[in-house]
Amino acid sequence: MQSYIQQQNGIFPSVCSLDCPDQCGLLLHKRDGKIVKIEGDPNHPVTKGMICNKVRNFHKRIYDEKRLEYPLKRIGKKGEGNFTRISWEEALDTIASRWKKIIDVDGPESILPYSFYGNMGYLNAEGMDRRFFHRLGASRLERTICSVAGLIGYNYTMGGSFGIDPEDTIHSKLIIFWGINAVSTNMHQIALAQQARKENNAKIVVIDVHRNQTAKFADWFIPIMPGTDSALALGIMHILFAENLTDDEFLQQYTVGHNELKEHVKQYDPKTVAKITGVSVTDLYKLARLYGTVSPSYIRIGNGIQHHDNGGMNVRTIACLPALTGQWIKKGGGAIKGNSDYLAHNAKVLQRHDLLRNKRTRKINMNAIGEALNFIDPPIRSMFVYSSNPAVVAPNGSLVRRGLEREDLFTIVHDLFLTETAKYADIVLPAASSFENTDFYASYWHHYMQIQQPVIEHYGESKSNVEVFKLLAEKLGFEEEAFQETEAEMIAAALDYPGNPYLKGISYDELVQKQYIKAEVKPLFPGRLKTQSGKIELFSKKMEKLKLPPLPTYIPLVNDGDGPFQFVAAPNHHFLNSTFANNQMHQSYEKEPILHMNQKDAVQKGIEDGSMVRVWNHRGECRLKAAIGENVLQGVVVTQGLWEGTDDRNRLVNTLTPDRLADMGGGAVFFSGKVDVEKD
Numbered sequence: 001m002q003s004y005i006q007q008q009n010g011i012f013p014s015v016c017s018l019d020c021p022d023q024c025g026l027l028l029h030k031r032d033g034k035i036v037k038i039e040g041d042p043n044h045p046v047t048k049g050m051i052c053n054k055v056r057n058f059h060k061r062i063y064d065e066k067r068l069e070y071p072l073k074r075i076g077k078k079g080e081g082n083f084t085r086i087s088w089e090e091a092l093d094t095i096a097s098r099w100k101k102i103i104d105v106d107g108p109e110s111i112l113p114y115s116f117y118g119n120m121g122y123l124n125a126e127g128m129d130r131r132f133f134h135r136l137g138a139s140r141l142e143r144t145i146c147s148v149a150g151l152i153g154y155n156y157t158m159g160g161s162f163g164i165d166p167e168d169t170i171h172s173k174l175i176i177f178w179g180i181n182a183v184s185t186n187m188h189q190i191a192l193a194q195q196a197r198k199e200n201n202a203k204i205v206v207i208d209v210h211r212n213q214t215a216k217f218a219d220w221f222i223p224i225m226p227g228t229d230s231a232l233a234l235g236i237m238h239i240l241f242a243e244n245l246t247d248d249e250f251l252q253q254y255t256v257g258h259n260e261l262k263e264h265v266k267q268y269d270p271k272t273v274a275k276i277t278g279v280s281v282t283d284l285y286k287l288a289r290l291y292g293t294v295s296p297s298y299i300r301i302g303n304g305i306q307h308h309d310n311g312g313m314n315v316r317t318i319a320c321l322p323a324l325t326g327q328w329i330k331k332g333g334g335a336i337k338g339n340s341d342y343l344a345h346n347a348k349v350l351q352r353h354d355l356l357r358n359k360r361t362r363k364i365n366m367n368a369i370g371e372a373l374n375f376i377d378p379p380i381r382s383m384f385v386y387s388s389n390p391a392v393v394a395p396n397g398s399l400v401r402r403g404l405e406r407e408d409l410f411t412i413v414h415d416l417f418l419t420e421t422a423k424y425a426d427i428v429l430p431a432a433s434s435f436e437n438t439d440f441y442a443s444y445w446h447h448y449m450q451i452q453q454p455v456i457e458h459y460g461e462s463k464s465n466v467e468v469f470k471l472l473a474e475k476l477g478f479e480e481e482a483f484q485e486t487e488a489e490m491i492a493a494a495l496d497y498p499g500n501p502y503l504k505g506i507s508y509d510e511l512v513q514k515q516y517i518k519a520e521v522k523p524l525f526p527g528r529l530k531t532q533s534g535k536i537e538l539f540s541k542k543m544e545k546l547k548l549p550p551l552p553t554y555i556p557l558v559n560d561g562d563g564p565f566q567f568v569a570a571p572n573h574h575f576l577n578s579t580f581a582n583n584q585m586h587q588s589y590e591k592e593p594i595l596h597m598n599q600k601d602a603v604q605k606g607i608e609d610g611s612m613v614r615v616w617n618h619r620g621e622c623r624l625k626a627a628i629g630e631n632v633l634q635g636v637v638v639t640q641g642l643w644e645g646t647d648d649r650n651r652l653v654n655t656l657t658p659d660r661l662a663d664m665g666g667g668a669v670f671f672s673g674k675v676d677v678e679k680d
């Protein structure tokens with residue numbers, strides 16, 4: 001049979017490669033060898049043919065005239081964006097010879113890979129690259145920018161990334177979107193909630209610092225002060241225990257520490273909690289009683305609450321709530337923070353951990369990249385950036401860009417576009433899009449694994465991550481068979497993993513045949529969790545050992561003393577992180593970067609709706625357009641979207657965000673910073 005690539009015309013199955021929980025099944029329409037239309041695969045059991053506007057237009061990105069076609073070498077100043085075409089041979093020779101010199105003088109740890117999930121395919125995001133950098137002995141990057149604090153927090157309570165099956169949420173009667181802007185970031189959860197609302201009369205509650213699109217979709221929107229969600233959850237617990245709204249049989253059978261918790265939450269009385277959170281005593285009672293009486297209830301825990309100094313504890317605390325009312329044993333009851341452990345593959349084999357000879361190779365937290373590029377000792381001499389855009393997405397952006405400006409830093413960027421980061425590169429390599437490669441994908445929300453087989457030829461001279469790291473391995477004389485394996489062999493090996501019983505029946509061959517396969521999931525209860533006790537840990541001995549509060553606790557944000565406003569720079573609807581931010585159509589949908597501010601604050605600061613404002617702190621400044629109203633509480637300002645693609649660096653909101661680390665896992669604290677605002 002002809003491969004998809006060989007067929008010039010037809011409709012081919014595909015999967016969305018973007019870092020989005022929905023991981024939609026797609027159909028690519030091809031005419032004369034080119035993709036002309038992208039639609040959702042109507043047969044995909046969760047995404048059901050609906051896709052977002054971003055990806056409906058993705059073929060325009062694939063064939064964008066700005067897309068990189070061949071390797072480049074810098075001829076202008078760093079950051080300026082002046083390059084000239086070179087051959088792959090010259091590019092690879094330059095990298096190999098510079099790296100050999102660097103390794104001779106400073107050792108391999110002076111080279112740093114920097115990547116994230118511009119493409120979620122495992123071979124390209126954490127397969128061949130890991131093999132290569134392990135073998136090279138480069139510094140290891142801790143990939144902490146997204147969800148690690150919440151992941152670890154959730155695990156203290158639940159023992160792993162295991163929530164309920166989102167397909168079951170059509171049975172929920174109460175759905176709480178907590179710190180998640182799902183209309184923009186998890187649209188199929190909205191569709192399922194809408195179905196529950198229609199069929200079940202489900203009530204939908206949104207708890208957020210911003211009256212965003214998801215808040216408007218809700219039956220009840222509860223605005224809250226940033227970083228105070230654990231206090232709200234503890235206040236709910238206080239009322240549930242006080243009013244006997246708990247499921248004591250469930251607590252007895254499936255949890256540890258409920259007696260200690262009951263005692264502990266007495267301090268979180270409604271008045272105290274109202275003062276911390278900005279949620280009134282009346283609303284707090286209303287919310288707690290709703291949660292204590294409506295069943296099944298489901299909490300969709302978002303990323304927003306964990307991009308804070310106390311982010312891990314926020315998620316750890318909220319994750320305790322479903323146990324109090326015994327939700328986990330009801331269909332459609334429980335929570336999802338993430339579900340990635342259901343589809344866990346054999347990462348050791350895929351990433352070839354054995355190739356890393358020095359197990360103590362230094363680790364660098366990606367959230368502190370600015371600090372690392374400028375101050376770490378011994379210094380980083382070279383950075384290879386792929387599938388990420390740190391000049392825009394990393395916190396404390398001015399410091400990051402100052403690091404990227406270093407003349408002695410040899411920087412390589414592999415991307416589809418000349419991103420803001422690529423402008424600082426010495427060598428730029430063109431990346432193939434996911435539709436041009438073979439890879440396998442697992443959603444971190446629904447339970448389906450999917451495969452991508454190449455549908456179109458590589459654009460220009462572009463190459464996939466897998467290909468680039470194979471070529472570099474060859475140049476550097478790495479002879480291990482790990483660098484010879486085909487994509488099919490890598491997928492087969494990764495999926496051969498008896499360690500994860502949920503993977504039963506999922507193999508490379510089956511995926512090729514079926515396109516998507518569901519994990520063999522069973523309800524979590526009755527059953528044993530992967531916590532120490534096998535139960536839900538309301539009291540965690542593990543945390544106690546690590547000198548963390550063993551019971552859920554409210555810990556205030558760090559006050560960085562930088563002005564009166566809590567600054568939340570969240571994602572927007574039409575970009576995906578900085579992806580699409582360089583595209584005029586997507587920019588025009590979003591119009592321009594704005595700053596939501598409360599009416600009362602605006603009056604006090606003399607700022608009118610629609611006027612330009614200067615937003616600043618000790619890290620730097622931005623210029624944004626003020627939107628005045630009641631979309632945020634007093635003392636809070638919110639902007640959306642990681643804007644780039646213009647020469648105006650005043651819109652790079654991460655200039656203002658702190659690069660401190662969260663309470664757990666070295667997570668990012670994008671939303672815990674403070675700023676001042678004045679009329680421009």
Ligand SMILES: Nc1nc2c(c(=O)[nH]1)N[C@H]1C(S)=C(S)[C@@H](COP(=O)(O)OP(=O)(O)OC[C@H]3O[C@@H](n4cnc5c(=O)[nH]c(N)nc54)[C@H](O)[C@@H]3O)O[C@H]1N2
Pocket residue numbers: 019020021146147178179180181182184185186207208209210212224225226227228229301302303304305308568570571572573574575576577638671
């Ligand atoms: N359209 C679109 N979709 C995306 C992305 C995108 O950029 N654009 N990014 C993708 C990625 S990588 C991720 S990680 C996910 C993230 O998607 P989500 O899980 O939705 O997380 P965020 O959008 O970061 O934040 C969610 C909400 O948290 C709110 N928030 C901030 N601080 C607090 C707080 O202290 N308490 C409460 N209750 N709310 C708070 C913000 O106002 C925001 O509305 O989305 C993915 N999908």
Ligand SMILES: Nc1nc2c(c(=O)[nH]1)N[C@H]1C(S)=C(S)[C@@H](COP(=O)(O)OP(=O)(O)OC[C@H]3O[C@@H](n4cnc5c(=O)[nH]c(N)nc54)[C@H](O)[C@@H]3O)O[C@H]1N2
Pocket residue numbers: 019115116117118119124145146147303386387388389390393394414415416417419431432433434464465569570571576577578579642653654657670
């Ligand atoms: N202020 C603020 N900052 C944030 C966030 C926030 O909410 N607020 N969110 C944070 C979060 S949750 C995340 S996950 C990060 C995300 O940050 P990043 O992972 O850096 O995400 P993107 O900005 O989408 O950049 C991905 C890049 O990968 C490229 N790419 C796509 N496919 C491939 C491929 O196959 N190969 C190669 N080599 N390149 C490819 C794309 O063209 C794009 O330039 O941003 C974080 N930054």
Ligand code: SF4
Pocket residue numbers: 016017018020021022023024051052053054055056187576
């Ligand atoms: S970005 Fe998300 S919603 Fe849009 S097509 Fe991809 S997976 Fe689906």
Ligand SMILES: [Mo]
Pocket residue numbers: 019145146147
């Ligand atoms: Mo993320």
